[in-house]
Amino acid sequence: AQTVTQSQPEMSVQEAETVTLSCTYDTSENNYYLFWYKQPPSRQMILVIRQEAYKQQNATENRFSVNFQKAAKSFSLKISDSQLGDTAMYFCAFMFRNEKLTFGTGTRLTIIP
Amino acid sequence: EAGVAQSPRYKIIEKRQSVAFWCNPISGHATLYWYQQILGQGPKLLIQFQNNGVVDDSQLPKDRFSAERLKGVDSTLKIQPAKLEDSAVYLCASSSYLTSGHEQFFGPGTRLTVL
Numbered sequence: 001a002q003t004v005t006q007s008q009p010e011m012s013v014q015e016a017e018t019v020t021l022s023c024t025y026d027t028s029e030n031n032y033y034l035f036w037y038k039q040p041p042s043r044q045m046i047l048v049i050r051q052e053a054y055k056q057q058n059a060t061e062n063r064f065s066v067n068f069q070k071a072a073k074s075f076s077l078k079i080s081d082s083q084l085g086d087t088a089m090y091f092c093a094f095m096f097r098n099e100k101l102t103f104g105t106g107t108r109l110t111i112i113p
Numbered sequence: 114e115a116g117v118a119q120s121p122r123y124k125i126i127e128k129r130q131s132v133a134f135w136c137n138p139i140s141g142h143a144t145l146y147w148y149q150q151i152l153g154q155g156p157k158l159l160i161q162f163q164n165n166g167v168v169d170d171s172q173l174p175k176d177r178f179s180a181e182r183l184k185g186v187d188s189t190l191k192i193q194p195a196k197l198e199d200s201a202v203y204l205c206a207s208s209s210y211l212t213s214g215h216e217q218f219f220g221p222g223t224r225l226t227v228l
Binding site: 100 | 116117144146169215220
C-alpha cells in the first residue's frame with residue numbers, strides 16, 4: 001500500500017517570502033502521479049500542481065514549483081513570492097493507475113502580512 | 114462551468130440516527146468519489162464510482178455506510194446508524210480523464226457532527 005508523509009504540521013512565513021513544503025511517499029510502483037492540493041479555510045480543495053513520475057522535468061505553475069526526487073521518493077512544493085491568499089492547508093497526494101488519491105496529513109501554511 | 118455541488122453543508126445528529134448526503138458532480142464527469150476527512154487528517158477514500166458502477170469501496174464500512182449512483186450522475190451517501198467517530202467532513206469529488214486528466218474536482222463538503 002502507498003503511504004504519503006508530510007512531516008510539517010504547521011508553517012508560517014512572511015508575505016513575499018519563499019516557503020517549501022515537504023512530502024515523502026512510499027511505493028513500489030514505477031509509474032504514478034503526485035499532486036499538491038490546497039484547501040483554504042472554509043473553502044473547497046483545489047489542485048495546485050501535478051507531476052507525472054515518468055517526467056524528469058519538475059512541474060511549475062506560476063509561483064508554484066516542485067522538486068521531484070524519484071529515487072528518494074520526495075516531492076516538495078515551493079511557493080515563491082508568497083501571498084496572503086496562499087494561507088491554507090496543503091495536502092500532498094499520490095495516485096496510481098486506478099485514480100484513487102492517497103493523501104498525506106497536510107501542512108497548515110499561514111502567510112503573515 | 115458549475116462545480117461539484119453538495120448538500121447539506123452542515124448536519125448535526127445524535128448517535129444511532131441516520132443521515133444522508135447528496136452530491137451532484139460536474140456535468141459529464143464519469144468518475145465520482147466520496148472521501149471522509151476527519152479533523153487533522155487528510156481525506157480518505159470511501160468509495161469510487163465509474164458511471165453507476167463501483168470501482169473501489171474497500172474502505173467503506175459497509176455495516177453502516179452505503180452509497181449509490183443510480184443514473185451515473187448524482188450520488189447519495191448514507192450512514193445508518195451513525196457513531197461518534199463518524200464526525201468528519203464528507204467530500205465529494207468528480208473527474209473526467211478525457212477533459213482534465215487525473216485532476217479531481219472537489220465539492221465544498223458536508224460537515225457532520227455526531228453527538
